[in-house]
Amino acid sequence: MIRKNGPQRWKNIHVTIDQPLEDLIDIDNSNLQGIKLDTFGILNQTSKDINDLIQGAKSSKKQLKAIGSGWALSKIHVTDHYLLNTKLLNKCFEIDDQFFHQDFAEDKRKYIVIAQCGISIAELNIYLELPKVANQVPRSLKTAGIGAGQTIVGAVSGNTHGAAINFGAIPDFVVGIQLCNGTDQPIWIERSTYPVLNQNFVDGIQSKLIRNDDDFNAALISFGTFGVITAFAIETEPIYQITYPTIFQINHTKLSSIFQDSNYYSGLHHLEFIFDPHTQDGYHMIEGTKVKYEDGHPIPTPVWIITSRKGYAPGDWTTKFLLNLPFVSAAYKSKVQYKEYLKRSVLSNVRGTSGQLFTATITYLEGYNETAFAVSIQDAIKTIEIIKQETKNAKLPLVIQARAVGPGNAIFGFTNHLPRSVVFEFGIVYDKNYPIFEEKLISRLVASNIKYTLHWSKNALINPKRMKEMYGESNIQKWKSSRYKLFEHDMDLIRVFDNAPLILAGLESPPIVV
Amino acid sequence: MHTTTKLILAYNLEIKPSFAYQSSHQVVSKVLFSIYLVRQRVQINFQHFALLLLIIFSAQSCTTVHVYQTGGPGGREMGNAPSTEWKSDVSNTFLYGAIRDDVPIENCALGDGTRINIEEIKIEKNIWRIGLYIVTLGLWDSSKISWRCAKPCNP
Numbered sequence: 022m023i024r025k026n027g028p029q030r031w032k033n034i035h036v037t038i039d040q041p042l043e044d045l046i047d048i049d050n051s052n053l054q055g056i057k058l059d060t061f062g063i064l065n066q067t068s069k070d071i072n073d074l075i076q077g078a079k080s081s082k083k084q085l086k087a088i089g090s091g092w093a094l095s096k097i098h099v100t101d102h103y104l105l106n107t108k109l110l111n112k113c114f115e116i117d118d119q120f121f122h123q124d125f126a127e128d129k130r131k132y133i134v135i136a137q138c139g140i141s142i143a144e145l146n147i148y149l150e151l152p153k154v155a156n157q158v159p160r161s162l163k164t165a166g167i168g169a170g171q172t173i174v175g176a177v178s179g180n181t182h183g184a185a186i187n188f189g190a191i192p193d194f195v196v197g198i199q200l201c202n203g204t205d206q207p208i209w210i211e212r213s214t215y216p217v218l219n220q221n222f223v224d225g226i227q228s229k230l231i232r233n234d235d236d237f238n239a240a241l242i243s244f245g246t247f248g249v250i251t252a253f254a255i256e257t258e259p260i261y262q263i264t265y266p267t268i269f270q271i272n273h274t275k276l277s278s279i280f281q282d283s284n285y286y287s288g289l290h291h292l293e294f295i296f297d298p299h300t301q302d303g304y305h306m307i308e309g310t311k312v313k314y315e316d317g318h319p320i321p322t323p324v325w326i327i328t329s330r331k332g333y334a335p336g337d338w339t340t341k342f343l344l345n346l347p348f349v350s351a352a353y354k355s356k357v358q359y360k361e362y363l364k365r366s367v368l369s370n371v372r373g374t375s376g377q378l379f380t381a382t383i384t385y386l387e388g389y390n391e392t393a394f395a396v397s398i399q400d401a402i403k404t405i406e407i408i409k410q411e412t413k414n415a416k417l418p419l420v421i422q423a424r425a426v427g428p429g430n431a432i433f434g435f436t437n438h439l440p441r442s443v444v445f446e447f448g449i450v451y452d453k454n455y456p457i458f459e460e461k462l463i464s465r466l467v468a469s470n471i472k473y474t475l476h477w478s479k480n481a482l483i484n485p486k487r488m489k490e491m492y493g494e495s496n497i498q499k500w501k502s503s504r505y506k507l508f509e510h511d512m513d514l515i516r517v518f519d520n521a522p523l524i525l526a527g528l529e530s531p532p533i534v535v
Numbered sequence: 536m537h538t539t540t541k542l543i544l545a546y547n548l549e550i551k552p553s554f555a556y557q558s559s560h561q562v563v564s565k566v567l568f569s570i571y572l573v574r575q576r577v578q579i580n581f582q583h584f585a586l587l588l589l590i591i592f593s594a595q596s597c598t599t600v601h602v603y604q605t606g607g608p609g610g611r612e613m614g615n616a617p618s619t620e621w622k623s624d625v626s627n628t629f630l631y632g633a634i635r636d637d638v639p640i641e642n643c644a645l646g647d648g649t650r651i652n653i654e655e656i657k658i659e660k661n662i663w664r665i666g667l668y669i670v671t672l673g674l675w676d677s678s679k680i681s682w683r684c685a686k687p688c689n690p
Contacts, residue, residue, distance in 0.1 A: 022646025051647035320610035380612035
């Protein structure tokens with residue numbers, strides 16, 4: 022059912038966005054008749070409600086965006102017209118054998134689930150790892166970011182990445198997409214090279230089937246611009262644990278040799294390192310190896326929690342205030358931050374499932390931004406040198422976290438660098454220095470001929486020139502062609518899903534017809 | 536254009552988009568500086584300035600307390616995972632609690648009326664509310680209460 026909450030101000034979870042809205046619309050799985058619906062019934066009710074909302078937005082010439090958990094730091098998923106809260110659409114479904122494509126391997130079928138758009142990563146972990154039905158096998162997500170509060174569609178659409186060096190990012194376990202875009206029927210999209218579900222399933226969800234690699238890879242990371250994604254088919258795997266030895270420190274030379282040696286990381290599941298850019302040398306390595314699930318290991322204590330056992334935590338403005346303190350050097354502030362990060366935010370000497378290890382949902386620092394970009398692992402050392410120089414020049418207190426990710430297939434996947442991507446992330450006070458520093462870093466990367474890509478959910482400075490630098494003209498045209506094709510070239514519908522960041526990036530315009 | 540006017544414009548243009556995420560001491564210094572510049576150009580009496588200051592400061596929250604659930608099955612942390620966006624109301628308590636002002640929460644329900652839980656509550660007091668409490672010797676205690684609802688059960 023739909024509930025319209027009317028005009029109001031809206032803030033994202035990290036309060037980097039604070040803006041007025043014309044309407045905030047809640048949608049849930051209930052119905053007035055109080056009837057318990059089956060899988061198809063729920064999916065069909067949702068897609069019909071959403072298609073009606075899109076049609077309404079089209080006729081009143083308004084923009085509409087699904088906000089997920091409001092986790093993104095950039096305005097990529099936001100409009101000041103209608104925001105759709107999908108978090109109440111949090112069901113997960115199993116699929117009967119009769120609905121699988123004949124070519125889809127039988128032994129893999131029990132690892133496919135349908136996740137509704139609003140289910141959070143934390144909820145999904147619980148659904149998969151702790152099945153409530155006796156004959157259901159426990160399963161795990163193939164990868165996860167550190168946060169578990171994002172909705173599955175939000176995490177995929179903004180390319181949440183994690184650190185699965187030999188797999189990929191979160192979008193890379195999606196194998197089917199249900200998209201509502203206001204055309205006559207919802208669309209079910211799969212790769213032509215990887216068919217999973219059959220026509221009976223597509224008929225059951227009253228959708229039209231598109232099997233096309235380009236369309237799938239375009240829609241996968243489309244940050245709400247292709248319509249509202251109402252459900253995904255995701256591929257999971259038998260439940261596993263990740264074991265992390267005690268973190269250890271290495272020097273610049275050793276780090277450099279690791280990046281050049283694929284044998285070093287070929288057996289790892291998770292590769293991450295952190296450093297204080299104000300120090301000359303020294304990197305803490307966080308390495309996780311995938312191991313068979315075993316009962317009896319101690320339950321990991323959640324990390325990334327800033328609240329003490331007694332409930333004390335920095336107030337909403339404290340971190341900003343402390344990091345802006347005059348007369349205290351940026352190097353000293355970084356040192357203190359780094360020490361705290363090591364204490365509170367590092368997986369060390371621990372073993373657990375994905376759902377037990379990646380749990381950052383509990384507290385957040387308001388007004389504290391994060392920025393992230395990826396480069397090839399082969400350019401990582403040069404990038405570290407640039408980051409260190411620019412951080413010192415800007416006198417910024419930062420802790421740099423770097424996570425290695427395997428390449429995927431999404432057209433706008435920012436973690437597709439070969440042979441692996443290294444994503445550099447750093448929390449930074451959200452003030453006027455943030456865009457200046459980000460701009461400076463990007464210009465240094467360009468000047469050094471380092472191919473970079475910006476995180477869709479964390480960076481706002483994406484313009485047409487940058488798009489071309491990051492993805493190349495042919496990929497941009499491919500993405501635009503799929504977008505226009507899926508909207509059946511209905512310009513009024515396309516405009517419903519435009520927003521300011523899309524226009525700034527030059528992605529709203531039609532593809533060039535060759 | 537007069538130099539001072541240019542300065543005012545430049546400063547205010549810069550201040551507006553970033554106002555919400557400035558740290559407190561930056562905001563205070565910028566506001567005071569802007570007021571000083573405005574006073575150079577515009578004839579506004581002291582009361583109007585005081586009112587302007589009050590409006591600006593009342594928008595800033597001074598103290599915030601978050602109340603939320605933590606934990607989850609088998610160490611799978613579920614804290615702070617709401618199903619709705621923030622909704623707020625102001626609660627005024629008078630005469631040391633003799634008259635209270637409850638905050639009934641009506642939106643933590645599905646469209647068919649099925650109730651869902653409350654996930655998180657936030658209690659905020661800005662400088663205006665703290666000042667009011669002090670001036671009235673605690674007779675008038677005002678807080679902004681915000682909440683977000685929990686997710687429906689996923690069987």
